[in-house]
Amino acid sequence: MIDGGEAIRFESVSKRFGETEAVKGLDITIEQGEFFSLLGPSGCGKTTTLRMVAGFEQPSEGRIFLDGQPVETVPPYQRNVNTVFQSYALFENLDVFENVAFGLKRRKVARDEIRRRVTAALELVQLPARSDAKPRELSGGQKQRVALARALVNRPGVLLLDEPLGALDLKLRRQMQLELKAIQREVGITFVYVTHDQEEALSMSDRIAVMDAGEVKQCGQPEDIYERPRGEFVAGFIGISNLLEGRVEDSGEVAIGNGLRIPAPLPNDCARGDAVQISVRPEKIAVQEIEPGMVSLEGRIETRVYLGVSTQITVSLGDGARLVALEQATYRAQADDRWEVGQRIRIGWRPEHCLVLR
Amino acid sequence: MSERRFASLTLLPGAAWLVLLFLVPLGITLAISFGVTDELGNALYAWHPENYDRVFDPLFAPVLLRSVGYAAATVALCLLIGYPVAYYIARFGGRYKYLLVALVVLPFLVNYLIRVYAWTAILSDEGLVNGVLEDLGLTSDGVRFLNTPWAVIGGLTYGYLAFMILPIYAALDRMNPSLIEAGKDLYATGWQTFRHVTWPATFQGVLAGSVLVFLPAVGDFVSAQLLGGPDTYMVGNLIQQQFFDANNFPFGAALTTVLMAFLLIFMVFYLRSAGRAAAEARA
Ligand SMILES: Nc1ncnc2c1ncn2[C@@H]1O[C@H](COP(=O)(O)OP(=O)(O)O)[C@@H](O)[C@H]1O
Ligand SMILES: [Mg+2]
Numbered sequence: 001m002i003d004g005g006e007a008i009r010f011e012s013v014s015k016r017f018g019e020t021e022a023v024k025g026l027d028i029t030i031e032q033g034e035f036f037s038l039l040g041p042s043g044c045g046k047t048t049t050l051r052m053v054a055g056f057e058q059p060s061e062g063r064i065f066l067d068g069q070p071v072e073t074v075p076p077y078q079r080n081v082n083t084v085f086q087s088y089a090l091f092e093n094l095d096v097f098e099n100v101a102f103g104l105k106r107r108k109v110a111r112d113e114i115r116r117r118v119t120a121a122l123e124l125v126q127l128p129a130r131s132d133a134k135p136r137e138l139s140g141g142q143k144q145r146v147a148l149a150r151a152l153v154n155r156p157g158v159l160l161l162d163e164p165l166g167a168l169d170l171k172l173r174r175q176m177q178l179e180l181k182a183i184q185r186e187v188g189i190t191f192v193y194v195t196h197d198q199e200e201a202l203s204m205s206d207r208i209a210v211m212d213a214g215e216v217k218q219c220g221q222p223e224d225i226y227e228r229p230r231g232e233f234v235a236g237f238i239g240i241s242n243l244l245e246g247r248v249e250d251s252g253e254v255a256i257g258n259g260l261r262i263p264a265p266l267p268n269d270c271a272r273g274d275a276v277q278i279s280v281r282p283e284k285i286a287v288q289e290i291e292p293g294m295v296s297l298e299g300r301i302e303t304r305v306y307l308g309v310s311t312q313i314t315v316s317l318g319d320g321a322r323l324v325a326l327e328q329a330t331y332r333a334q335a336d337d338r339w340e341v342g343q344r345i346r347i348g349w350r351p352e353h354c355l356v357l358r
Numbered sequence: 359m360s361e362r363r364f365a366s367l368t369l370l371p372g373a374a375w376l377v378l379l380f381l382v383p384l385g386i387t388l389a390i391s392f393g394v395t396d397e398l399g400n401a402l403y404a405w406h407p408e409n410y411d412r413v414f415d416p417l418f419a420p421v422l423l424r425s426v427g428y429a430a431a432t433v434a435l436c437l438l439i440g441y442p443v444a445y446y447i448a449r450f451g452g453r454y455k456y457l458l459v460a461l462v463v464l465p466f467l468v469n470y471l472i473r474v475y476a477w478t479a480i481l482s483d484e485g486l487v488n489g490v491l492e493d494l495g496l497t498s499d500g501v502r503f504l505n506t507p508w509a510v511i512g513g514l515t516y517g518y519l520a521f522m523i524l525p526i527y528a529a530l531d532r533m534n535p536s537l538i539e540a541g542k543d544l545y546a547t548g549w550q551t552f553r554h555v556t557w558p559a560t561f562q563g564v565l566a567g568s569v570l571v572f573l574p575a576v577g578d579f580v581s582a583q584l585l586g587g588p589d590t591y592m593v594g595n596l597i598q599q600q601f602f603d604a605n606n607f608p609f610g611a612a613l614t615t616v617l618m619a620f621l622l623i624f625m626v627f628y629l630r631s632a633g634r635a636a637a638e639a640r641a
Contacts, residue, residue: 056539076542083543089536093558102554103544136638150544 006068007032007158007190008053013062015048015214022048024214026062030158030192030207035184037193037201040211041237046194049211050160053192055079067157077106082151084161088143090135096122096146097131103154121153124183141172148183158190165200177204198238202226210234228355235279235357242282242323243357248274254356258319263295264354277357284353285325287313288345296348299323301341313339315347323347391611401607409612418596425592428507428582429575432514433522433568439515440522440567445556447523448530455531462523474513474584481509481585505587513581518574522567529563530556562635569628573621593617 006029013026023045030036038046051057052064055076063070071079082103090099100118109117122128125145135143144164151159164180165173181204184191195201201208202222209219210233218230229235235243246254246262248270253261256278264278290296299315302322309329316322325347327338339345394404412418447458465473480486481503488500503509537559541551557564579594593613600610 054539054543056542076539077545077547081543083540085536085540087534087536089534089540091537091540091555091558093561102541102546106545106547106550134638154544 005032006030007034007066008192009065009068010049011063011065013049013052013059013064015045015052015057016060021214023052023059026216028209028216028219030190032157032190033188035181035191035193035204035206037195037205037208038211039195039198039201039208039237041196044211045214046196046211047162050083050162050192050194053158054081054083054160080157082154082156082159084144084147084151084159084164086163086166088135088147090143090146090150092135095132095134096127096138099135099146100150100153102150107154117153118149121149124152124186125149126179140168141176144168144176148180152183152187152189155187156189158192160192160194162194163196164193165195173200180204202238210237212237229357232277232357235355241279243277243279244321244323246276246278248272248276254278256317257321258317260297260317260321262297262354263351264356265352266356267358270356270358274358279355279357280323280349280353281355282312282324282326283310283328284349285323286348287325287327287339288347290346290348293350294348295351295354296346298344298346301339301343301345304339304341311339315345387611387614390607391615393608393611395606395608399605406608409608410616412609413612413616421591421593421596424590425576425594428511428514428590428592429572429578431511432518432575433571435511435515436519436522436571437564437568440519441526441564444523444526444530444563448527448533449535459524459527462520462527466520470517471580471584474517474580477509477513477516478504478584504585505590507586507590509585510582510590510592513585514575514578517578517581518571521570521574525566525570526560526563529560529566533559562632565628565631569624572624576621577617 008028008030010026010028013023014021015023026049038049040046048057052059053066055071055074058072063072065071066074066079066081091102094102097118100121101114104114104117118131119128122131125148127142127145127149130138130142135146138146144167147164161180165176168176177200180191193201193204202225205222207219207221208225209216210225211217212233218225218234225234226238229238232243244256244262246256248266249255249261250272251261252263252266254264254266254276255261262278266276270276286294297317299317299322302314302316304314305312307326310326311329312324312326314322314324389403390401391409392403392405392407393401393409394406395401443462447455447462451458478485482488483500483502483504485503487503488497491497491501533556537555538551541555542548546554576592577594577597579592579598582590582592582595583598597610597613597617600606600613604610
């Protein structure tokens, strides 16, 4: 699927709007055939980055290469790139077929071939039956499919998608995520996908760049980002909670506020006395059933929330430190009625599941 | 009081206004159009439908055709000038957008009659334009502007231009700017994007502007009276003549009625098209 060779290269790309620095010093290379996501909160510069690739904005500094060629002098309509807009931007006066055929017609593709390719594209997005509907007659999900077909039918080198599923309800979103990923595998086109939904990025992408305030904070595979987030922002953004403030001790342990010392896999460059944060994911915390080799602590149950497939309990460790544990309802126990608020229990985790952030 | 009742109550002043100042005069006009005049020129109610035969007398055909022709030319000119202006304001106006719109409307605070009158000073044989042309040595004996069709059409265009600009501006402003980017993204050049994306997306605004210009332009008499002459008289001048010079109220009223019926047909076509577009937009 990923056949090497670069599709897009950003070289120290910055973009300013007056005082606002929308994108700062972007240095990324996106491989051909890759599903690459830009993940970050609203206003962090994702759309601006896409628009520079499409040619709707020019970088204030730095250069962008498409297929190895610099593109600053290439107008949008000559770039081998197509966009799926967040608002779909379908042409209301044209029917579905004509919308999808728009790009091919501008490129003077022969009539027969247009018919063939549009039909194939509509089949790819599973919408062949609606080819003579007007956009306003379509549901949100169907519009999304037309927007996708309209871009893919041109077989661009790169497809840019700006929060394409943002307007859909959750169920449809999940379904479209799977379909999008399958389509991308099938056509093998490089996808640059913008989203602020970490779950979406993690589940679909080959690689993710996490952005904050115009800067890429971390770029890597989903597992990298999720298991080894670099810095507090990335950790927080991909949904890591359970942070405990602490200080590095001689022994390679981290002392947290209430005098507890917790063994943790420290990064090499940590020195004694450094302020760090440690985190253990809720689903990695064992409640009461501590296994040999685990780090374990005692605490008191503060709250218990039944979530169906699991139960979420908050354990107070004293001195304001608390950790959240998610206990799955497994064959072992019925999680919902095992614990009571106020009960004292032991929690534990494997040392390698403890994350140290600086 | 139910909300419904309250809503219908709030309609009362407007309804009273319409009945008193629109429907009643319309009824009187209609009644007089079938009337006759006595020896002193006073209109009398009667049954004299022959007034309408006279409207279609070949004698008046040139005036009626001229009115429609001038109004159509005015619509075309307003569109040619107004669309680029609206486009510029909507797309590139930025934070000056509302100021620019205000500037478009500003001349309308001055009475139409006065504004057109000013043109006579500019275009007359000894007027501003001829003065400049002479000073530049381009002409010696003055160019004839007044009393030409172009002066009348120019006056109409100047008078009603804002009616074209505003609806087109509104349509452009409402349009999703991503549509233009989508056009360019799909390999359309600037012109193709306009032709295949922007123009269709704003066509309802063009239609509205055209109707808003066409309707008053057909019935206009000020421009032809001040900037034109007998050769450029429009139906509005004819009607005015019947009422104020010929003292033939019944014939003037018959002309008015026919003109209104003609305009009503346009109105109905437009409203149906606009209604359909609105219904489609809602769906
Ligand atoms: N055309 C523009 N003019 C001025 N500021 C802009 C413009 N486009 C984006 N910005 C600013 O740049 C920043 C990044 O915007 P954007 O790229 O749209 O973020 P995101 O897509 O991640 O939400 C924001 O602060 C935004 O206000
Ligand atoms: Mg955005």
